[in-house]
Amino acid sequence: MPRKGEAGCVFCEIVKGELHGHVVLETDEVMAFLDTRPLFKGHTLLVPKEHHETLPDLPEGLVGPLFGEAKRLAKAMEEGLEAAGSFVALNNRISQSVPHLHVHVVPRNPKDGLRGFFWPRTKYASDAEAAEYAARLQEALLRTETV
Template sequence: MSDNDCIFCKIIKGEIPCFKIYETDKIFCFLDIGPVNKGHALVIPKEHYENLWALPDDLGKEIFKACKTVGKAIVEATKADGLNVIMNNNKAAGQLVFHAHFHLIPRFDNDGHEHWKQQEYPNMDEPAGLAEKISSLIA
């Protein structure tokens, strides 16, 4: 399964060049051409799935293994102090390419990148009600 208009599907097919760093029969990893920090890579399934909810559950183990394997190598190669593993799902969350992908971003002490701002609930009734609502939707 692929999407003929998807840039990541074109990369996997070899129609667009990339800096490949890892590949299995189901997973493809390459350097992001617009990195947050040098060494920023993407881990993607070879088959086209739009986001987290479209990914088959059995593919999760292989994606997680690739994130660990490639992430460790990125940290060693770049001498990073840490690593972010991030997946954006849908436009509101910052997804720009609608082919499921995980960002492996090497982080360095004092690299200047900040995490999003946290907020507080105005009272504890709100998170209690929200947790109950979310739990009731899990089948």
């Protein structure tokens, strides 16, 4: 049974507007916002608005909307951030720092330093810099066809 929110879930609080997040996109089913500890600036987390912990928990009807928007975000990384490509991944329980299903969409460039599964984190210089990255991705999404 889908749950609208889970007490203490940071991502549910962002979805409900109770916690601030630099929102990149929002539909009826999903929301994407910048990771606060990005691998690279523009690293976005895409979540179903309903609380589902893992991919196997996700109802079939949400698989298409979730991954359709992941596809759009991957394209937006290239267009909006001038990235050469992207890295798209999710974890189920193991290495899942927040127990709410989330897809990482990360801008990538040659020789960016990401090797295997060693993922050094960075941070934004300021809230304004994070907002600027979110705005660039939002603009690119406007130019990207909806699924």
